[in-house]
Amino acid sequence: MVDEYKIEDHDLVSRTIAMPADTNANGDIFGGWVLSQMDLGGAVLANKLSSTGRSVTVSVDSMSFINPIHVGDLVSCYAKLIKRGNTSMKIQIQIWTYNYISKTTTHVTHGVFTYVAINDEGKSAPLIP
Numbered sequence: 001m002v003d004e005y006k007i008e009d010h011d012l013v014s015r016t017i018a019m020p021a022d023t024n025a026n027g028d029i030f031g032g033w034v035l036s037q038m039d040l041g042g043a044v045l046a047n048k049l050s051s052t053g054r055s056v057t058v059s060v061d062s063m064s065f066i067n068p069i070h071v072g073d074l075v076s077c078y079a080k081l082i083k084r085g086n087t088s089m090k091i092q093i094q095i096w097t098y099n100y101i102s103k104t105t106t107h108v109t110h111g112v113f114t115y116v117a118i119n120d121e122g123k124s125a126p127l128i129p
């Protein structure tokens, strides 16, 4: 457990099970799949905070892979707003896994992504008050 990456103050934004179709050549889960889970998870919170209900990712500010994900693991994504702009949001995103066989919980990734609320024309839009 990495103390600075507690999840108690984060929202649970997505949960799924890692499947064989998403493995890399080592048999672990492919990093691109993990990154996309984080992007989707962050978007769940970003859309909630957007006045229009829409947002786009504009930047992956940091990204760390700490441990591999294994097929069958429960993959939980957590998100927290760490900086609010006029239309932009910096969101810290973490993935933790639970292995049903060993009954262990593992911190897998953490990162900070920036999202921008957008309107119907694809232009930046305000956040909810």
Ligand SMILES: CC(C)(COP(=O)(O)OP(=O)(O)OC[C@H]1O[C@@H](n2cnc3c(N)ncnc32)[C@H](O)[C@@H]1OP(=O)(O)O)[C@@H](O)C(=O)NCCC(=O)NCCS
Residues within 6 Å of the ligand: 055, 056, 057, 058, 059, 084, 085, 086, 087, 088, 089, 114, 116, 118, 122, 123, 124
């Ligand atoms: C998001 C987008 C509409 C912003 O357009 P823009 O003309 O740069 O808008 P603005 O200059 O008004 O910036 C809007 C906000 O985004 C922030 N921003 C824009 N680009 C950024 C970047 N690369 N990193 C961090 N913040 C960024 C600005 O700081 C500003 O924040 P604020 O309103 O909180 O002060 C435009 O960049 C875009 O469509 N990008 C493509 C997004 C995309 O396709 N993502 C991948 C698929 S989801």
